[in-house]
Amino acid sequence: MSEVLAFPFLRPGRSRIEAGPWMGPDADGAYELPELLPDWDYSVGLGLHRTLELDLDGLSSDTGLGPSSSLLLHVYVVTGELKLRKCVFDQALRDCSGSLQVQIGPLELEGAELQGYIDLVTVLSVERAERIERLAPMAPGSRLWEDQFRCRLEGGGGRLPMETRDFSEVSARYALAPWYFRLEESRLDDRFEAAFQVILNTRRQDVLEAISRKETLMMSTLQGDLVRHVVTRLLRSEEFTLRAEDYPDGSIGAVAAAWLDAAFPDQEPGQIRDMLEQRPADFEAIVFSVFGGAA
Amino acid sequence: MTVELFPRLDGFATDALWNEVARFPGPVEFEDVRHPAATFTATGGTRCDFDKLRRIRNDLVRLARDHGFPDARGDEEVRQFDFRAARYLAEESGIPACEACRKGVWAYFTLVLVPDLTDWRFPGRKRERWAGGIRNTFGVLWRRGYLIGVDHNDGRGVGWSCLEPLTQDALVQIIERPDLSASPRTARTIASVWSRIRQENSGVPMEALTRDAIRSLTAYRVTQDLDGLGEDELLGRVNAVFRAALANLSRRS
Numbered sequence: 001m002s003e004v005l006a007f008p009f010l011r012p013g014r015s016r017i018e019a020g021p022w023m024g025p026d027a028d029g030a031y032e033l034p035e036l037l038p039d040w041d042y043s044v045g046l047g048l049h050r051t052l053e054l055d056l057d058g059l060s061s062d063t064g065l066g067p068s069s070s071l072l073l074h075v076y077v078v079t080g081e082l083k084l085r086k087c088v089f090d091q092a093l094r095d096c097s098g099s100l101q102v103q104i105g106p107l108e109l110e111g112a113e114l115q116g117y118i119d120l121v122t123v124l125s126v127e128r129a130e131r132i133e134r135l136a137p138m139a140p141g142s143r144l145w146e147d148q149f150r151c152r153l154e155g156g157g158g159r160l161p162m163e164t165r166d167f168s169e170v171s172a173r174y175a176l177a178p179w180y181f182r183l184e185e186s187r188l189d190d191r192f193e194a195a196f197q198v199i200l201n202t203r204r205q206d207v208l209e210a211i212s213r214k215e216t217l218m219m220s221t222l223q224g225d226l227v228r229h230v231v232t233r234l235l236r237s238e239e240f241t242l243r244a245e246d247y248p249d250g251s252i253g254a255v256a257a258a259w260l261d262a263a264f265p266d267q268e269p270g271q272i273r274d275m276l277e278q279r280p281a282d283f284e285a286i287v288f289s290v291f292g293g294a295a
Numbered sequence: 296m297t298v299e300l301f302p303r304l305d306g307f308a309t310d311a312l313w314n315e316v317a318r319f320p321g322p323v324e325f326e327d328v329r330h331p332a333a334t335f336t337a338t339g340g341t342r343c344d345f346d347k348l349r350r351i352r353n354d355l356v357r358l359a360r361d362h363g364f365p366d367a368r369g370d371e372e373v374r375q376f377d378f379r380a381a382r383y384l385a386e387e388s389g390i391p392a393c394e395a396c397r398k399g400v401w402a403y404f405t406l407v408l409v410p411d412l413t414d415w416r417f418p419g420r421k422r423e424r425w426a427g428g429i430r431n432t433f434g435v436l437w438r439r440g441y442l443i444g445v446d447h448n449d450g451r452g453v454g455w456s457c458l459e460p461l462t463q464d465a466l467v468q469i470i471e472r473p474d475l476s477a478s479p480r481t482a483r484t485i486a487s488v489w490s491r492i493r494q495e496n497s498g499v500p501m502e503a504l505t506r507d508a509i510r511s512l513t514a515y516r517v518t519q520d521l522d523g524l525g526e527d528e529l530l531g532r533v534n535a536v537f538r539a540a541l542a543n544l545s546r547r548s
Contacts, residue, residue, distance in 0.1 A: 005517060005518070007518050008518060009518075041336075041339025041340075042298040042336075042339035042340050042391075042393055043297075043298070043339050043340070044339075072520075072523055074520065074522070074523040076478075076522060078477065079396065080392075080393070080396025080397070081396055081397055081398045081427075082395070082396045082397075082398065082429060082434060082438060082473075083396075083429075083473040083477050084392070084396060084441075084442075084477055085477035085478040085522065086478065086479075087478070087480075087522060087523070090523070111298075111339070111393075112298045112391055112392070112393050113392055113393060114393060115392075115393045115394075115396040115397060116396070116397075123520045123523060125519070125520040125523050127525075139519060140524060140525075140528050141519035141520045141521060141523060141524045141528065141532070142518065142519055142520075143518055143519060143520050165307070166331075169331040169332055170307065170308050170311040170312070170331075170332045171311035171312070171314065171315065173311075173314070174311060180307055182305075182306045182307055184306075197306075197307075199307050
């Protein structure tokens with residue numbers, strides 16, 4: 001979910017900066033960087049570029065900055081589960097009038113410095129302000145415009161990521177469980193297939209074989225249990241708004257919100273949370289009825 | 296260059312091993328560098344051999360022994376162990392940044408490779424110190440070393456002298472806030488200003504001062520591109536925030 005910020009200074013309208021997509025060259029020429037890059041590993045470096053069109057007259061007029069102001073354009077790469085951030089491009093724009101096309105890149109990103117995903121964050125900020133209006137930005141670094149694009153480098157693919165493990169190798173306490181659900185509930189904006197995983201127990205050949213044969217009873221039980229697990233976990237998080245439009249398409253937040261909408265149409269988030277809290281058996285029965293019924 | 300791949304525990308295995316540690320009443324002991332639940336990234340490099348993992352374990356144990364392991368230890372011993380281990384992990388152990396970014400690698404360290412050191416370093420068995428998040432015992436040490444100490448070939452050289460004086464509280468404030476200090480340049484600048492302020496103002500309660508300053512910097516970062524400031528501007532901004540926190544403290548006392 002994105003947060004709305006009130007900046008304490010004037011900022012340019014969206015139309016003043018037109019940002020082209022991030023492009024990556026391959027053997028056949030340029031391609032638009034996708035949200036999910038298949039077949040990536042550490043040995044694969046990324047060469048990226050994009051174009052920015054800046055209406056500097058319009059930007060100055062919107063922000064109350066004079067033409068002798070100077071701006072800074074930076075691109076940062078954020079990567080990894082432990083979130084490291086690095087500046088990979090910077091350019092000063094010393095003449096703040098007319099219009100300008102800026103070519104960003106090619107940026108060469110070493111595969112061995114990346115992990116999991118890259119967030120490409122493009123920021124236009126103030127280097128030095130000639131203030132024409134009182135609400136014009138003043139401090140160096142004032143963030144005028146920002147654009148962020150996430151490309152997932154690992155994970156994802158199928159709609160329901162599954163893997164098999166011998167549970168007894170991990171813990172004797174789980175040895176006979178048929179399945180285990182892994183959910184990163186703090187990552188509501190992440191793609192469903194990256195934030196959620198079903199692990200099937202190879203010790204439970206009865207279950208594994210039934211799933212591989214797509215037996216109706218087993219598949220509907222798995223599906224009902226899976227939906228119950230995900231929505232129950234997310235409803236306990238205050239961050240989860242239950243509105244699909246608050247989350248990117250295909251994200252865990254959007255998928256769970258759509259499930260709840262299907263199971264509890266016309267009910268307010270508070271009513272759904274109350275039912276889970278006060279009548280959990282009814283809640284689970286409804287979820288199973290909608291998602292665990294025979295196909 | 297081939298990347299050396301390190302073993303890791305996925306979330307499922309981490310949960311299971313952590314549950315066993317949490318329920319175990321006695322001291323946790325090391326068993327083996329191998330564990331059936333440990334896996335490697337499927338492609339993109341070559342697997343680190345187990346002899347190397349044993350060497351890393353031995354090196355970390357030796358460092359810990361220098362600072363009191365396995366006996367009870369004081370705050371200063373812990374601080375020195377943390378500094379030396381951070382430097383070792385970030386500079387000498389050979390863990391590439393891409394692998395060090397994986398939570399599962401650090402879960403392998405705490406739960407398989409050096410569980411006895413984890414138990415000694417953080418008595419009380421808090422999950423966050425054993426699982427693979429930003430507070431993992433050894434993951435956070437690598438992060439300190441990487442962000443503040445390591446030479447990133449950007450003309451600034453190494454920054455170990457900025458890392459060494461930092462107290463546990465200062466490190467938590469600076470390093471465990473990825474939105475503020477995920478960039479090595481910003482993290483080191485904050486660390487160097489902290490050290491100078493403490494040197495110039497002996498007797499000042501640094502915990503309160505640091506919390507105030509970090510709060511201001513975090514708020515500043517929302518509307519200002521802190522990481523994009525020039526060297527002097529960044530230093531000036533961080534300095535100003537710490538000076539303002541110092542002035543706030545003087546007013547209150």
